[in-house]
Amino acid sequence: MAGSTHPANTGRSVETARRKLTLPPGISLHQFERAMDDLRSFMGTEHIEINDGPLNDGDYYHTALSHDSYSVMERDYFIASAVVSPGSTADVQAIVRWANKWKIPLWPVSIGRNLGYGGAAPRVPGSVVMNMGLRMNQILNVDEHTATCVLQPGVTYVGLYEHLKKIGLGDKLLIDVPDLGGGSVMGNALDRGVGYTPMGDHWGNHCGMEVVLPNGEVVRTGMDALPGSNCGQSYQHNFGPSVDGIFSQASNGIVTRMGFWLMPNPGGMLPFMITFKHRDDLIDAVDTLRPMMLSRLLGNIPSLRLGMWDAATYGSKSDYWPEHGGRPVPEDIEDRILEQEDLGAWVFYGALYGPDSITAPTWEVVKSKFAHIKDVRFQLREDVPERSYLHDRAAVFAGVPTWRELDWHRWVPNAGELFFAPISPVSGVDAKKQVGMCKARCIEYGFDYLGTFYIAAREMHHIVTILFDRAKPEERRRAEKLLRVLIDDAAKLGYGEYRTHIALGDQVAGTYNWNNNALMRLNETIKDALDPNGIMQPGRSGVWPKSYRGQGWELDGVNPPKVVRPSDGKL
Template sequence: MATALAANSDSRAITPALDQIRAALGDNSVIADRASLAKYVDSGSLAGPDAPLPGAAVMPTSVEHVRALLAIATQHRIGLWPLVGSGPFAASADRAGQLVVVDPQRMNRILEVNEKYAYALVEPGVTYAQLHDRLRDGNPPLWLDCASQPSSSPASDFVNRSFGYTPYNDHVIMQCGLEAVLPDGSLVRTGMGAMPKSSSWQLFKYGYGPYTDGSFTQSSLGIMTKIGIWLMPAPPACQPFMITIPREEDLHAAIDILKPLKITMLIPNTVVVSHLLDDAALSAPRSKYDSGSGPISASAAAKIASDTNRGMWNIYGALYGVPPGIAVGWKVIQDAFSKIPKAGFYTNENRKDDPVFAYRSQLMCGVPAAPPSTTRQWNAGGHAEISQVIPLTGAHAARAFDLAKGIAREHKFDYPCSFQATWRSAFLAGTIPFDPNSADDRKRAQACAKSIVERMAKSGYGTVAAPAEIAAEAASTYSAHNGAFWNMHRKLKAEFDPRDVLASPFPLSKQT
């Protein structure tokens, strides 16, 4: 960490701006000591323990503070990087010290929970854990769809276009109305919120005129200060299930069986088809099973499968509604998957002591939860997470998995991954787990991640999430019509933010 702590020494360049920020927001609104700034940087990223720190972080408490910050940043030509707290901040070493993280942890008011219409209006620092605590005692009870960790927030998950695990999984669809401060200081409300005295800001998404909410996702066009989200009324019953598929080659058949069940919405939530290693990584690090280097041995994998009573693929979904309807749906699902040799069928009744199933069950039933371990911890804490979108068919799933796993093996890495079937497609969410303290591992992991992005794109599978260090490579695969897509967004960025005040991992800002 010593090297990282030294890396923001050019933060002197932002000192006049920080003085002005302290005067406008209060002395205790600025974090500039290096030990405290370390929390904004991910030491398990491809940059490793030397990941450069931001010059400072600021904690506004109001919209007026956010406006003041933008004015000061514009005047001093420094960059602002909004983050919810866990990060990652991921700027290059030559820029990082002149960037200031905007941490909204003090903008954490739950402005409204509307039980009649099942929505909430929150500030960007409100976490899933906080909102869930508030909803727990509601009448009627409302569920929260959580995409990652209880410490993350509905606002950042919307900006990131994350998907959770209940039927309200798609966070862009379930967002309704937002408020943002643009780089020029103007305060914008979208949808029905653009109308004074609107009675339906959180009830109807579109308003009149262009629909712009999506423009605030993965874009750095504004700092969001409020977000409306729809909440799912708790159903009479929720039955999570798990289906184990012993052989890796049966992925093809499993996804073909799953497709009609998803498209007809017989299974209405995100269905996770998790590889054995991905499930294993949620309960313990790799060293528990195999102390060697390189991809895990077949014998160690077989031992994990038998110790944890899992297949090479493990399907997780849930059924919702009244118990008789759930019973019928579960029978349809079991009949369909029983065509796969030795498929195993589980619910909470016959799988009581499985911490991974318990964790996934909580997420599928509207409870923010954290697993005993994470895929990030699988190999010494280094993780490069990359997701592609594939059409929801067995042939595509098998082809994409073989390709990505093969590339990981070429680079001598495991490939813990899962398919997450949402509407008509699935994410293939994979992790390259590496040792962040080894320069060689970091270099190989970066080459591996780049190769996956490039070769998957050649097969028609677009990357939708990638480490900041390879954001440019991921973006360059969206190159149709001479890069018209990125050209359009660069024009928008130049118009909204001519001084390039807002930075982000997405390749629109020159700040990073």
């Protein structure tokens, strides 16, 4: 199989030659051939692809399932041996039992668009990727009266949006979308991704799951554990322990269906932007926001973006500063760019929901809260030009999938991306501390600091995007080193990441080490009980099954990665 039939513009020639197969750990080529014959006996040949083709990176629309398109290590390290596409929960059960029989690790993905965090690539080279979304892509139910839906892994945000329009509910029920609409609704929730409406906590707004456990058994959580339940998507819990959390960012099962809460149309929406001209306005802006978020005066999940981040959606670094020579943009050039694009150092995007009789007076209250900040500017859609990023945010705030966020890939040539994602209190002092730490390290390692705070009632996701040129191996290695330094710096200051690239999971997990790594020991106990053969996503989120621990699989950026063995023959 090819990585993608749509090679990305990465400055590399298109690969066409076949490669030696990367085998699962401890499996010979002969054993692998027998295992594949066994898999074909019940899955058929058409739903299995052997990954010995060229590694073409594709793009957002044509995602590579063979490897990580934005790899920070060697491109052929995080690589699958094969891809299998189940069509039902029964297929998933059969594949899991097959994996236990042959001791071959599985790596299920919904769509594979978890770009910046590893994409579809498996943590253990040679794993078999399960493409859950290719055939299991049905919207199983939409209930207008309870504003809920039940989905399979392959349902994307744009797919759900179009379906609601098709059945006449597009103006009655809103979905919550992240920055890009092509990802899996289920996959994003399981990774605890966020959106921007009042339903922006995607994991917090799920309700009920069907899960295939590592032994092949199926379990339903929440009220659907009751046979014939008529409130499976109405109440998130069940009687007794609530176990949903052990399947989020975890390797304890494969979710095959999941319920979600939708948002009834509130009768109107007022999107807005507030521009803060000065860099030091960050402290005052965040501290002003905190009581507004706690009191729910602002009902959605707004974002406070670096002004240069907006500029990156309007043009490339070379457009603004042709002489950059690969250097980070200095503050005097930043000031010139921000003035050219009529932006401030920080730009706040938010929305108020409800009819005009509610949003208009609330907007006046919001403006009054920020009026004390020097040179602050308040704008609605009618106040900004057609190319303004506010129009894209307005669509996202209304639950309409967009693709505008792809524009910032033009900032550097052949852009690959990595995300550093620490959590911060809603505190101006903490925000400034994190920005100072991240910006200094980015400049030290030769990258631009491009950050956004996504603001909830009591915490902020600080998402720092590292853009690097994929055609330059040295730049890719610097990006990995930068992330590793930032992880350590943040931990020393009391900040932890909520999500990370698969290459960095061991390091991030190691920072959550209170009481002699009590959390990790608990996770390992659960893992060993549910997955004694270690076939389900070994190494996911830094949690390794017993058979892998102490065998050199952990990645710390210092010791060399575990050597993987390519096959000596071809299938």
